[in-house]
Amino acid sequence: MTNVVITGLGATTPLGGDVPTTWENALAGKSGVRTLDNDWAETYGMAVNFAGQLMVRPDEVLSRPETKRMDPSAQMAIVATREAWADAGTPEVDPERLGAVVSSGIGGVWTLLSAWDTMKEKGAARVLPLTVPMLMPNSPTAYVSLEITARAGAHAPVSACASGAEAIGMAYEMIQSGRADVVVAGGTEAAIHPLPISSFAAMQALSKRNDDPAGASRPYDVTRDGFVLGEGAGVMVIESEEHAKARGARIYGRLLGMGMTADAHHIAAPDPQGAGQTRAMQFALDCAELTASDIVHVNGHATSTPVGDMIEARGIRSVLGSHADHVLLSATKSMTGHLLGGAGALESVFTVKALQDRKAPPTINVTEPDPELELDLVRDVPRDLPAEGQLAAINNSFGFGGHNVALIFGTA
């Protein structure tokens, strides 16, 4: 077993253009969800006209040629990577021992659809030559590997809303298997475009609370009516403890274990028994060589859908047993919306910060918890985690297609 640690964090989110701002606003219980500042709803007759939009657009921090060569999903990944890499001390790593695993759930949907608009309007000769390198879902990880010169491998496991967590799980495996000493891993998504919004709305997956965008994402509340689309990226520098200590790196926390399973139940609906989710959490505990009583905090997948939230809650209860009474549950999507492929990565950043500060972030908008919820939900204001000793926390991420990923992080 190689000990795996976290030495750098980066993010650009609806709550902030970096990790400190995002975390501060999360602890303050702020919402990053607002009405779209365009006329899509009117133009296309869309049922949903709000989303968790980035607080700082990438074009405010990247150069003009960078924004022209990269899809917004890759731009966000690069913004988060630069923060994480600088945060890790801009380490000098043998490129062949350095990896990149940055996923997106959907890929370069803006590039694809804009190029098709151009083609229909102006003809095939106007389709730009960088269209394919921009729309391919491995584009963010490829740009990250170029950014930091990572040659141990660049991967982009795609599993819808579990993608970002799966990327971090894959980084863990790369270090465990000896393929890399350091891996920059995370997830990104830039899908606030009329087509994905309308497709999710057609599935009845989105909240339609147009008159109260900031109050729309309400995981575990009795009146929850669907998820809120968000955008952004989260990235972390993951490293073998040996490598981190040799270079004197500051260690935020540990990646103790991970579990991944598939439902093989339905293309979009979760297994109502949550068997796959439960197995993922159990595998993660086994992988980390921990038991239920070691867990103090769970950052739930909790997207605010009527069915999904309670399946997960029952699963957490079944894995943690009576110890679940002592676990603080947070649903940060209540503030950020659902970043799809970015979600598992951003929530991993939140989990690492929660352990470091020993503070579980709040879940906002819950006025009346679902009566079936038998877990201690952190509402409105942060709550303290135990002040002493080694702590561990679970971050769950589940995706359309029946993908289940549970990651376990620990204090430094």
Added chain:
Amino acid sequence: MALNENEVLEGLAEIVAEETGLDAADVQNDKSFTDDLDIDSLSMMTIVTLAEEKFDVRIPDEDVKNLVTVGDAVQYITKAQA
């Protein structure tokens, strides 16, 4: 209305600057796209596609390899407009 060579250079320099981040003033007729401006083949094709639209000309792929310097492209575009 056809543009003269100076006007084409000005328009082309804007496209190159936007694509590469170079200062438009550095995009001069004697500069080689690859050797001086460090423009790779995909960027060159992007510049050509944008120039075709901006100047309403057609630059066939087989002619692009002959456009070594900015001046070559300026002359080609100016002539193609006529």
